[in-house]
Amino acid sequence: MALIVQKFGGTSVGSVERIQNVANRVIAEIQQGNQVVVVVSAMGKTTDELVSLAKQISVSPSKREMDMLMATGEQMTISLLCMALKEKGYEAVSLTGWQAGIQTEAIHGNARIEHIQTERVQGLLNEGRIVVVAGFQGITADKEITTLGRGGSDTTAVALAAALQADKCDIYTDVTGVFTTDPRYVKTARKLQSISYDEMLELANLGAGVLHPRAVELAKNYHVSLEVRSSMELERGTIVEEEASMEQNLIVRGIAFEDNVSRVTVVGMEDQLHTLPTIFTTLAKHQINVDIIIQSIISSGEPSISFSVKTDDLQKTVDVLSQYADTLGYERIEHESGLAKVSIVGSGMVSNPGVAADMFEVLAGEKVEVKMVSTSEIKISTVVNQAEMVRAVEVLHQAFQLDAEMAGAK
Amino acid sequence: MALIVQKFGGTSVGSVERIQNVANRVIAEIQQGNQVVVVVSAMGKTTDELVSLAKQISVSPSKREMDMLMATGEQMTISLLCMALKEKGYEAVSLTGWQAGIQTEAIHGNARIEHIQTERVQGLLNEGRIVVVAGFQGITADKEITTLGRGGSDTTAVALAAALQADKCDIYTDVTGVFTTDPRYVKTARKLQSISYDEMLELANLGAGVLHPRAVELAKNYHVSLEVRSSMELERGTIVEEEASMEQNLIVRGIAFEDNVSRVTVVGMEDQLHTLPTIFTTLAKHQINVDIIIQSIISSGEPSISFSVKTDDLQKTVDVLSQYADTLGYERIEHESGLAKVSIVGSGMVSNPGVAADMFEVLAGEKVEVKMVSTSEIKISTVVNQAEMVRAVEVLHQAFQLDAEMAGAK
Known part of the structure; x- marks a missing residue:
């Protein structure tokens, strides 16, 4: 029993x-x-x-x-x-x-x-x-x-x-389980038989929506075996467990994406050391969630920092930054909306250093411009034009063989 | 405070x-x-x-x-x-x-x-x-x-x-308080300034509806001073308290009434001693509420017992009594619907033995036939034809001077 x-x-x-x-x-x-x-x-x-x-x-x-x-x-x-x-x-x-x-x-x-x-x-x-x-x-x-x-x-x-x-x-x-990507957008999306907690966490955080990251984290900490499945249909769902052993050979397990992303760049910071933390503290105080943050300190050129926010928060972000312009000390703000985030997730990436390169190559082959990049051990996120989002997902889904038989099962 | x-x-x-x-x-x-x-x-x-x-x-x-x-x-x-x-x-x-x-x-x-x-x-x-x-x-x-x-x-x-x-x-x-009778039926009905717990209990039990008898009983036991008043209008309501001292001179405080009453009479009981309790135990087991019960043992004539039920329960009552006819042992059942109950309530009755007589005389003067009577220390209930209910209430309301100035106040 x-x-x-x-x-x-x-x-x-x-x-x-x-x-x-x-x-x-x-x-x-x-x-x-x-x-x-x-x-x-x-x-x-x-x-x-x-x-x-x-x-x-x-x-x-x-x-x-x-x-x-x-x-x-x-x-x-x-x-x-x-x-x-x-x-x-x-x-x-x-x-x-x-x-x-x-x-x-x-x-x-x-x-x-x-x-x-x-x-x-x-x-x-x-x-x-x-x-x-x-x-x-x-x-x-x-x-x-x-x-x-x-x-x-x-x-x-x-x-x-x-x-x-x-x-x-x-x-x-x-839904009947966790899919390689959103089946409403990509017809070849397949249901996964299993997925690891960490992969599910990345996918959950990336907005796959089937399971809340908080619950996944708790399940991971207490080794609770989860199954995501449909209340309407009888078929088996997707098992979330420590190691998704059945599909270890898959480098990429799923592709998540979300639209309505905007990029904000703060250019010409006077005192980069202090401005940087102050920007994000100020935004947090105003309940603005910042997603990807990119900074590269270049010896030549103006010091700048870029980050992404939801487009809904863009105006508020610009307003807040303008309001605190004196305290923050910067030259100008640039921003761009109409963007989307496309991420590939898979614990196999850790041991496969070439995955990011493969991803960029696939996107470049489709003339999809990558505007921002962020990586974790088991995830690579790119920001692209929203108009190219679904196409980017489709080509990545195919290139990483997520539509192949081994990826899922009925 | x-x-x-x-x-x-x-x-x-x-x-x-x-x-x-x-x-x-x-x-x-x-x-x-x-x-x-x-x-x-x-x-x-x-x-x-x-x-x-x-x-x-x-x-x-x-x-x-x-x-x-x-x-x-x-x-x-x-x-x-x-x-x-x-x-x-x-x-x-x-x-x-x-x-x-x-x-x-x-x-x-x-x-x-x-x-x-x-x-x-x-x-x-x-x-x-x-x-x-x-x-x-x-x-x-x-x-x-x-x-x-x-x-x-x-x-x-x-x-x-x-x-x-x-x-x-x-x-x-x-509603704005407790009235001498239902103002929807009797235009001269007046709001009472105060009423005693016992009077309120009788009125509540008689279906006046403004306050549940259970709550009145609790208030009485714990000496809680109540006021019944309107949530929509600002005027004072009716105080429910130990002694309604302001209006002690009023013999009758209010008139309650309800329609859809039926009378059932069980005639020719073989073994009156045992049949009587069995009838009411059987009805109670079938969730039938019996209201007024009248029995008079007459040396001549058939032994019989009459009681009133809600007309909604009449068919069920007759069915139950017929079902247990053998156990109960009686000759026949008579029943009459289209009746109503009219009751006068007032703690002044205790010391005024002639109130019942006054009530019957008033009703007789209007040719309202009284079909059943039941009395308590502070209440007299009569069962009359439903068609005569409102008229009976009106004449009683007037006869007991409930429409007079002293009965209530704005």
């Missing part, structure tokens, strides 16, 4: 019919002779409705009260799912975050889980019950309701799997 | 605008220099929506899971009201039933409050905060979420007022 944690997101529980479907997925696991803990999100549209109510009352509602409000979303889902399971003849018990012992730090809206008191969940499992836990929420030492912020329900599921020493954590979502 | 508990029902918090209005009512009390604890119900339509969701999944959903589901309703309201108060510059903290220390017995759907741990509420009041508590809900010793059933939020408010030794408990509703 194995212990399985199943997580179903907002789309998977978005209607009464879908909750019935989820109940069937839970029962299928029970019929295999397993113990099951289910973690659910709020029903698809509930979250939006709650946010809309709050926004009608306050432009920037208190975070504590937002947590109080948002936590009702998952509480609704857990009760409805338990009703559906009972209606089908299975003993299920719903638990809110605090009832499930999910203790968090005292930060509203974005709390991290500190500890899980598993006694109650474990006790119910021992009695043969299905335990349905509200994702995304917890309780502080002072008995305040908190929410976990983005990726919260994924994180709840992985944390519960770790605390309960579950055999497996299945993340049910609206 | 007084401590006031304010309770606002589902209609009073039924929209964002109304929640803003409630916030203003709370602030008005704060501006008087008072401490305020607010108890709120779920927003008007929320409860129906939640019940509808549950019913789509299960014909008879688990009571535990219904409590889990329904408890989200008030949790939404408390957070929204606190946002509104903060937006207006007032420090407010929302608390769910369990956070407010409302401990109940372990009965789902209809739990009674056992104890309130007031430390947290009291601590927040001491810090100068407005405390907003979710009505209708509590927690068992095993940390299970419960709901209090009908009149739950009124009961939460009164129980909190008792536990906190509040100076006053204001029940805000959609």
Whole structure:
């Protein structure tokens, strides 16, 4: 008898019919002779409705009260799912975050889980019950309701799997697994049978969207075996595990991309040593997320630094930098929008020094201009013109043989 | 500085605008220099929506899971009201039933409050905060979420007022107070300045609807001073207190009535001694509420017993009695629908033996046939033809001078 944690997101529980479907997925696991803990999100549209109510009352509602409000979303889902399971003849018990012992730090809206008191969940499992836990929420030492912020329900599921020493954590979502690249853009994209935590982390951070990086990191730290799979279809998904052994020979495992990227260059800094940290501290204070940062100190020419931001943040970035122009001390700002980021990810890169060169060569062969580059041990990111993004992904997908049979399997 | 508990029902918090209005009512009390604890119900339509969701999944959903589901309703309201108060510059903290220390017995759907741990509420009041508590809900010793059933939020408010030794408990509703009779039917109905707990209990039990009898009983036991008043209008409401001293000279304080009443008579019982209790035990087992019961043992004639039920329950009552005909042992059942109950209430009756006679005489003078009678120390109920109900109420209202100036005041 194995212990399985199943997580179903907002789309998977978005209607009464879908909750019935989820109940069937839970029962299928029970019929295999397993113990099951289910973690659910709020029903698809509930979250939006709650946010809309709050926004009608306050432009920037208190975070504590937002947590109080948002936590009702998952509480609704857990009760409805338990009703559906009972209606089908299975003993299920719903638990809110605090009832499930999910203790968090005292930060509203974005709390991290500190500890899980598993006694109650474990006790119910021992009695043969299905335990349905509200994702995304917890309780502080002072008995305040908190929410976990983005990726919260994924994180709840992985944390519960770790605390309960579950055999497996299945993340049910609206896609059938992790793909070599986004199948909506690249027809030859293939589902991966498996992927390593580190690769998944890079892909998650790069916006592949199927799994929140926070949850992947937690899974990696506690060696929780994950499977990303579809709540609608029965096929196997993608296993996220320590070593994606089945596909070791693949140098590149996936290609991530995102559009609406802008480049900002600050030129002619007077005191590079102090200006550099000040720029990024100032931007951070104004909640501007900087992605790629590139600096090369050249003996000749003006000292400059380039970085990328989301195009949505471009105007704000320029405004903030202008506002602090005196303190920062620079000559001018240049910026360019209409860009996109294309990244290749794969743990095989570490031992293959020529991968970056291959990537640039492939892009050059297609006359795709590379405007910025950033690398990590298992990732190479390039910034290109947005108009060339999909073409760049397609040629890289082909060049690194991600469309070949070995990359994935039905 | 007084401590006031304010309770606002589902209609009073039924929209964002109304929640803003409630916030203003709370602030008005704060501006008087008072401490305020607010108890709120779920927003008007929320409860129906939640019940509808549950019913789509299960014909008879688990009571535990219904409590889990329904408890989200008030949790939404408390957070929204606190946002509104903060937006207006007032420090407010929302608390769910369990956070407010409302401990109940372990009965789902209809739990009674056992104890309130007031430390947290009291601590927040001491810090100068407005405390907003979710009505209708509590927690068992095993940390299970419960709901209090009908009149739950009124009961939460009164129980909190008792536990906190509040100076006053204001029940805000959609009417301006307790009336001598229903002003929708009788134009001369007047709002009462005050009414005693016992009178209010009889009126509440008779379906006057402004205040749940459970809450009145609790207020009586703990000497909580209540005021029933409108959340929309500023005028004073009706005080419910130990002795309604201002109006002691009034024999009759109010007239309650309800339609859709049916009379059932069981005729020719073989063994009256055993049949009598069995009839009512059997009906109770089938969830049929019997109201007035009349029996007179006459030496001549067939032994019989009459009782009234809601017309909605008439068919079921006849079916149940027929089903158990052999066990019960009777000759036949007679029944009559299209009836109504008209009751006069007033603690002055105790010392005025002629009130019943006066009532019958008034009704006889209008040719209203009295089909059943039931009396208590402070109440006389009659069953009449439904078609004559409003006329009966009108003539009684006038005969007992309830339309006179002294009965109420603006």
